[in-house]
Amino acid sequence: MMKISGWIGLLGFGCWLMSARAQPADRVTMETVQDSLAKLGYAIYNEPSEPERLKANFAFVKALVSALKMPNSYQFGFDSLKMISILRSPDDRFRIFSWHVPLNDGSYLYYGTIQLHTPDGRLKMYPLLDKTYEIESPETVVTTAANWYGAQYYRVVPFGAEYILLGWKGHTAQMTQKVIEVLTLTEEGVKLGKRIFEGDGTQAQTRMIYRYSQNARMYMDYDDRENRIVLDHLAPADVREEGQYEHYGPDMTYDAWQLRNGTWVLTPNVRIMNPATPGDDQYNDPQKPAKHPKSGLSAP
Template identity: 30%
Template sequence: MAKKSLLSLLLLLACLLTYAQQPDAAGLKQLKHDQDTLQVLSEDIFSGKGDDGRERAKDAFIPMLVRALKTKYSFRFPFDSLKTIAIKYPQDSAFRIFTWALERENGFYRHFGAIQMNTADGQLKLFPLFDASDYITNPDTISDNKSWMGCLYYNIIHRHYFNQEFYTLFGWDANNPRSQKKIVEMLTFKNGAPVFGGPFFSFAEDSTPKPTRNRFIIEYKKESTATLNYNKELDMIVYDHLISETNEPMKKFTYVSDMDYEGFKWQAGKWMHVNKIFHDAIPMGKGAPTPQPLDQKKKIMTQPKSAEDYEQTPKKPATKKKQ
């Protein structure tokens, strides 16, 4: 208990130090101005007219974001008006990840992103993320920021083991017109640079052990929903068991949930597979959030909701048309 209390105190002190330095008045004014421009561009990336319009917005957004982040202590500025850009922090605030997506008219997606490190002197240290998923034939690989499995990150879990920091990333890939994906992978840093993936997803305790995976991916039907997220109450990663609704297991776009759950538990520096999590272990409407918009046409890609969230959201009254 004493060790846990000390660790909690150290983490609290680290968080306090993280927010000790802020942009000065001139820097804050510039960041607010840049944010207004970025907000317009980000909305055009998301819903601009045609491929050309969205591409132009993307081409303008990236250098503008880099310019804004060059402002000293920009890490402290939340950019919270950028509703179509996912910005996620780990518990220790060592960095933050920006991710966003560009949808093409053919229904396929390309992802963009960057990791901004939390530097002591407030200077910018940035790792751009280059989506190479269209060219990666084997997704079970270890890669760097130049060969990134593009997605929108919706959660980060921080673990400390043997003097090393491990960050488990949860991402959603809208993929194509027929299927979508969810990805869980480990982010570590080697010599200060990001490394995506690694042998951290073990199936050694299964009745029929399978090879350890460098990342774990589920792919399923476009119109369906599926869970893949960290469950705080169970202290586990929980995900839907998927089956082909047409009994065609080779066709991932036919996969749907069968309402059973599997998971991973953190054990000795790895996520160990748990073959079955009973329904009564997960409180109804709580333990297994589904970070996936139900309506693809009206989605806010950085704030996906569960089915329960949609049911509880008050509906807006219909507005009367002017005569």
């Protein structure tokens, strides 16, 4: 069901993007569409039936693409869509939409798109197609928009002409992930991943993936004062569970990826000024819609 439903959603996204026609945009129309999207978004996370959640998501994708096809839609904030993440790059070059659909087996499907800020207000976007279960070695490959290791992003960090994305990735009923990856926008499209991580055995990695217990909470965010990414150090509760990531969680110490000469260098056991709190973990709990992050997530 998961793979079939995922392909139906992906095909729907692509087909609707090709068939939707631009219409004159006005705020009343956009707000009407936003109201419909908000209702569909609520259903995605709260319908008890998985087929109904997938149906609501399919309608959500179609309505969102239709809205984005309207001229100058980039200027409309979609501030009522509190159930998905909408992030603008610091230079306002693009914004990225990302969200997930929870499935009954505890896994997730991911959806997203990157909308560019165009001078004439016309739509230019790159749909992100989740291929999580087809990517054999996500830590060591560079992917594209059509071959996305899905995640729900909560931070965009400038990185020269590129961008660092921090994302939450609920994965299974037992294990959650967080992801650090590089986004590169080119004339040909989107690239995700780059070998810029210098740590213990990480030189070949194109993205950092942190795996831990679904019952744990991991802090990971960008510290702009120190120009570094600070994160909980993860470890198993018992040394006999080494490598069994569903048993990993924070051990009360922190590591940091520090930017040095265009490379992110891992520094273990760093001190941080403001210790993390339980509210720092930015993700959408399907059972707690009131706690969903708002559009354009603020710093935790």
